[in-house]
Amino acid sequence: MASGTLPLEEKIDYCEAAYRQEKQPCHFRLTPLADDGIDAALASRGYGYFGETEVRLRTLDAAIRPGQGPKVHTYDRDSFFWRRGVAALTGQDKIKQAVFREMLTLIDLEIHALAILCGKEIVACGFGVQSPKLLGLFEFAVHPDFRRRGFAAHIVQHMLTKAQSSGVSHAYLQVVAENEIGKAFWEQMGFEETLYRYHYRTKS
Template sequence: MPANDLCRLLEELCLTAWPALKTIHDDGWLLRFAQGHTGRSNSVTCLAPGVLPLAEKVDRVEAAYIREGLPPRFRITPLAPAGLAAELDRRGYLRQEENLVQAAAIPPDLVPTVDGLDWRVETAPAGDLLASYAQALPLPVGEVGPMRRLLDAIAVPTLYVSAWEGDSYAASALGVADRGWLGIYKVLVAPEQRGRGLSRRLLTRLLAAGAEAGATRAYLQVGGGNHPALATYARAGFQTIYHYQYRQTH
C-alpha cells in the first residue's frame, strides 16, 4: 500500500477508535472536542487540504475552540495541507513533542506467559478497572467523566486486557478492532509494577486477544521520547509508519 494511503487508513482507524464528544467537519478538517481529555480528541485533524482559504479556516478553528473553553490545537500529520505549519508559526503556535504511529503484523501463534497474575479480557470496561486506571495514572478528576463518555462512544468492538495481583491493579490496555486491525490505546503499568517486564506481557496478551477477534495487524501511537515503550514495541516488531506533532497556542 502506498505510504499516503496507509497514513490515511491509519488516521481513519485512529479517529474511529478514539472518538470525540463533539465534532465539526470543515472543508476536509475535523475539529474535535472532548472537554480536554487527550490530545487526539481535542484537536484538529486534517484529512484533506480542502479548497477554502487556509487563514480563514484557522480563524474558524480558533473561534470554535475558544467557544469550547479549550486552547486551539492542531495535529500535524503527513495529510496536513502545505502551508499550514508556516501559518501556525506566523500565529505563534508552539511545537510539542513529536509522536510516532507504528504498525506490526500480529503473529498467529502468540502464547502468553503464565506469570501468577490474574489476567482479565473483557469487551467492556468494569468499574473497578476504570477507577484503578484513573488512580494509577493519575487522571485529573475533571477528566474522569469525559474519559468514560469517550469509551462509551467507541462504535467498534473493544478489548480491555488487565492484570491484577489479588485485588490490586497491575496494568491494563485497550484494544480496538476495526477492519482487521487492532488499535492499541490506554497502555498503563502501575508505578509499583514497573521494571518487571509487565509491559511486554501486557502487549502480548492484547495482541493474542486481538488475533482471536480476527485482527491480523496492529497499530499504536507513542511519544517519540518514550524510549522504554519504543523498545518494547520494537521487540514486538512495530515499525514507524509516520510522525505527527501537536501545535498549540499556549
C-alpha cells in the same frame, strides 16, 4: 482527503473561533496529510510545538505465543473498577476521567479492557479497540512498584493473541518520539515499523 478550497488563514480563523466559543485553548494535530504551510502559519501566530508522536504498526502474520505471567483479567467497558485503575496508573484527573468514560461509550467496536491485579488493586492495565482487521493499543501502564516484571508484555501478548484468533491482521499504537524506553519496549513487542509521525500545535 483533499486540502480544500478555502484560504488557509480563513480555515485557521474558523477553528480558533470554534475553540473560543467553547472557552478552550486551540489545538491542531498535524499529520502528513496536513495542509501545506499550516505548520509555519501556526508558528507565526504563536502556536507552540509539542507531542511529536510515532504511529507504529505490526503485522500479525505469525503465531503469537501467550506470555507467562499472572492472570490477565478482562472487564466490561462500563467497569468503574477498571476505569478507576486506568485513571490511577495513567494520571487521569477528574476531567480526563470524564472524557475517557464518554469516549468509551462512543466506540462502536469491540473493546479489550485488561488488567493485572495484586490483591484487589489494579497494578497493570491495557486497552484495545478492535475492528475486523485492525487492533489499536492504548492506555498501557504499570504501577512503579511492579515494573520490570513483564506485566505490560503479558497484557500485550494476551491482547494480540485474542485479536489474531478473531482474524485481525495488523495492530498499531502511538508512542511519543522522545520516549526512548517506551519505543524500546514496543520494538520488543514487534512494533518496529513507523507508519508516520504527527505533532501538535497549541496556543494557551
